[in-house]
Amino acid sequence: MKKIMIVMGLTFSLLSLIGCHNKIFAQEQPFEAMQQSYKGVLPCADCGGIETSLFLQQDGTYILREVYQVKPQGQMTYAYYGKWARTADKLVLTAAGGEKRYFRPLGDNLEMLDLHGNRLHIPARYQLKPVEQPMPQTPMTLSGMVRYQADTLLFTDCVTGKITPMATSSKLQKEYTAMRTTPDQLLFVSMDGHFTLEPSGDSNEGKKLLVADGHILLDANKGCQ
Numbered sequence: 001m002k003k004i005m006i007v008m009g010l011t012f013s014l015l016s017l018i019g020c021h022n023k024i025f026a027q028e029q030p031f032e033a034m035q036q037s038y039k040g041v042l043p044c045a046d047c048g049g050i051e052t053s054l055f056l057q058q059d060g061t062y063i064l065r066e067v068y069q070v071k072p073q074g075q076m077t078y079a080y081y082g083k084w085a086r087t088a089d090k091l092v093l094t095a096a097g098g099e100k101r102y103f104r105p106l107g108d109n110l111e112m113l114d115l116h117g118n119r120l121h122i123p124a125r126y127q128l129k130p131v132e133q134p135m136p137q138t139p140m141t142l143s144g145m146v147r148y149q150a151d152t153l154l155f156t157d158c159v160t161g162k163i164t165p166m167a168t169s170s171k172l173q174k175e176y177t178a179m180r181t182t183p184d185q186l187l188f189v190s191m192d193g194h195f196t197l198e199p200s201g202d203s204n205e206g207k208k209l210l211v212a213d214g215h216i217l218l219d220a221n222k223g224c225q
Contacts, residue, residue: 030163038110038128043066054093054103054110054128055135061160062093063195064101065136079194082159090117096141096159103128139192139213144203145224146176146189155189155210158224167196169212179218188222191215 041049048069055063062084068076074156082095093101101111112126113119120126144157153166192213197206
């Protein structure tokens with residue numbers, strides 16, 4: 001009888017360890033979005049609603065576009081770029097200034113959470129649904145390091161650390177060439193820009209490029225903090 005009790009005890013302990021391991025393993029699984037982009041109209045305290053589009057990139061970056069439906073002025077549009085990560089049950093967006101936004105998977109949808117990652121009142125009103133939509137061309141404030149490589153300007157974003165080739169910009173190329181002291185020197189740049197996808201023969205998703213829209217400022221004495 002004692003041997004049976006010992007065996008049962010060991011079996012129970014083993015099953016408990018397996019259960020704990022599986023629970024931990026499940027929490028460590030990467031967040032996998034059902035779609036690459038989501039969209040919905042979220043509530044707004046002093047406007048008709050916020051048309052929100054979220055684009056999750058496979059490289060861990062995101063683009064968030066918000067269109068405030070304001071009357072009688074019309075619409076006010078903003079876009080943000082940053083990096084996304086996940087916890088056991090949440091999607092965390094981190095913007096350039098360190099501000100965080102939280103969502104959680106809810107079936108195929110994403111539910112927006114409050115500033116502390118808690119559920120909001122009337123959760124059904126705070127959901128984004130998966131959709132097919134093109135990347136927005138709304139300019140975003142970006143800062144990073146730029147340099148020439150193989151006749152292409154490469155931009156390294158300060159927030160995400162991601163390197164993106166840039167579309168041709170005569171203004172940026174002219175100012176970079178005038179300021180650099182070596183052919184491939186890294187220079188700090190802040191600007192308004194947006195990302196676009198150009199057809200690529202070796203990729204169905206296209207080639208990701210950064211387009212400089214304006215407010216271009218180069219600084220040879222500054223770097224990413």
